[in-house]
Amino acid sequence: MAVAELTGVAGAIAPRRRRGRAALSGIGGGLAVLIPILVLSSFITYSLGALSNSNPAATILGQDAATPAAVAKLDRVLGLDKPLVVQYWDWLTQAVQGHLGVSYFTQIPVSQSIAQRLPVDLSIAIGAVILGLLIGGTAGVVAAIRRGSWVDRGITLVCSVFSTLPAFVIGIILVVVFAVTAHLLPANGYTGPSSGVGSWLEHIILPSLALALQLAADIARQLRTSLVSVLEQNYIVGARVRGLPYRRILVRHTLRNASGPALTILGYDFPIMLAGAVAAEVVFSLPGMGQLLLEAAQTRDIPVVQGVVLVISTFVIVMNLLVNGALAWLNRSNRGVSA
C-alpha cells in the first residue's frame, strides 16, 4: 500500500498540483514526467540486488561447487562483475524487451512466472475498481441527494468504518461471513476465465469485494463532499429555476463537475489496492504476484524480486498517468460546459 498515498495529507495537496500540471500539459507532458520517474524507480529497484550482501553465484552453485574460480566464472556469465550502472543498463534494456532474467533456483524465466500470475491480480483489481466505483458512486450520490437525513448519516458511518479497516481484515470478515458460515462462495483458490466464466467470477468476487470496500468508502466520501458543494452552486439553482429535470441536472451539471476529486481518489487508492491484492492473495490463497514475491523474498531469489517490483511500480506509475490524463480531460470538458 504505497504508504505515502495512505495518508490524507499528501492527498490533500498533491492532487491539486497534479491536476494543474496535467491540465496544462496533458498526456505528452505526462510522458515527460513518466520516463524519469520510471528510470529512477527502476534504478532503486535494481540497486536492491546490489545492496544485498548475498552472493548469487555461490547461491546458485550450492555450497560444494562454490569454489572461488567457479564463482568468478559465473559472476562473469551473469554480468555481476560489471559496475552497477552498467549492470542496471543491461537489465533495463532486457526488461524493456520483456526479458527479466531467470530465477536463481527454478531457472524459470521471471517474465514467464509474472505472466502466469498477473492475470490473477488484474482480475481482482479490475473487479475491485468496478465494484468500488459502483458501490462508492451510488452511496456517494445517494448520501449527497439525501444529505442530512439518516441515510446520509448511515452511509457516512459505514464509510468511516470501511476506510479504517485494512483490506486483509475485510477479506477475513468476508471469508467468515460468505464462505465459512453461509457457504455461498468458495473461500479460496482461483480458476482462470478460460475454464468457465462462472467459476472464475465465483472465485474473484470475494477478493474483489475485499479490495473494493475501502475504495468505495473513499469514493463515496469524496463524491458526497464535492457533490454537496456543487449542488449549492448558483448555476445548479439556476438550472432548477429554468425547470430542467432533476436527473439531468444531477448527471450533466453536478456529477460531471464533482467527479474529478473522486477520480483522483481512484488514482491514489490504486497502489493501496495492489497491496490489498497481496492481502487478498494470502487470505483467499490465490496464486498471484504477491505470493510470488513472498516466496522469492524468503529464498532471496533476487531476479524474481526485482521483476515483480518493476512490473508493479510500472503499473502504479502508468495508472497515475491515466488518472492525470482523465482529470485533464474532465477539466477541459468542464470548462466547455461552464463557459
Add this chain to the structure above:
Amino acid sequence: MSRRSLTGRSSILRLPSAKIAVIILAIVLFFAIFGSMLAPQNPLTINANALYQGPGVHHLLGTDYLGRDVLSRLMAGTRLSVLTALEAVVIALVLGVPLGIATVFLGKWFDFAVNRVADALMTLPSIFFAVAVTAALGNGLVQAMLPIGVLLAPVFFRVTRAATLEFTSAQYVEAAELLGGSKVHVIRVHVLRKVLPTVAVTTATATAAALLAVSFLTFLGIGVQPPTPTWGGVLSSDLDYLSQAPWAPFIPGALIAITVGAVNALADAFRDRTAPGALPMLDPVIKTHSTLEVADVRQSAA
C-alpha cells in the same frame, strides 16, 4: 466548519472523538511498554487441553490453535508493532522535514532534483518494496520498516515544502529579512514554528499508515520468526483455523483497526484545529480566494 466553531481555539481534547482516541492510544502505549510484563500468562506456553477456546474467565480473549492465551500474545506483541511503526515515522520525519525546508532555500536545481526523487519514491508500492528489502537485507521487521520510512518521507517532504513556501512568501517573513534577520533566524523563528503544526498532523497520519504496514507485514509473515507474537501474526495464524474458530480473527483484526482508527481520529481532530480545510494555515490575504486558486498560486510560485 461548524465543527471548528464548536471547538474554537481550545484544546483538541474537547472533541469526544479525540478524547476516546487519546484513551485508546494511552492503553496501547502502556501495553507497548509494560505489556510483556503484565501479560496474564506466558504468550508462548502451549496448552493442548485448551485449543480454540472462546473468550472466557481463564482466557479473557480465548486461546489459539496451540492453546496459547490470545490476550497475552497480543499484549506481548504490542511493543514490536509500536516500536517498528515509530521507526518508520522517525526515518520519514528526519528525511522529509529538513529537505522540505531546504528545497525552498537552496535554489531551483536542488528543489527540482529532490522533487523528482520524491515523485519517484511516491510511485514505489511500499509493501512490495518492504518485502523486496527483506530479500536483500535479511528477514527482519527493522529492515522491513526501513523502506516504509523512506517511502513515507516524500509525504513529510511535500507537506513541509508546501507549508514553508506558504510562509516564506508571507509579508512578515519578507519584513524579517528586510530588517536584517539571518536565514537561519528566519527559518527557525518564522518558518519552522509555523510549519510544525502541519508536520504534527502528518506525523499522526503517517503513524497510522506505519502501524497498518507493520500489522500487514507481520500478517504476511515478514520480519518475525513464528513463535514471536505480533498483531498481524496472531491474525494470520487464526486464518488457518477458520472452520474451528471463525470468531478468532475478529479480536486481532479489531485491535489493529481500532488502534489505526484512533491515530487517524487524533490526526483529524488535530487537523481541524490547526489547519482547517486540510490545507496548512494560509495568509489572510490568500484565504479569501478558493482553495483551488491558492493551489495554482502556490504552483506558479514554485
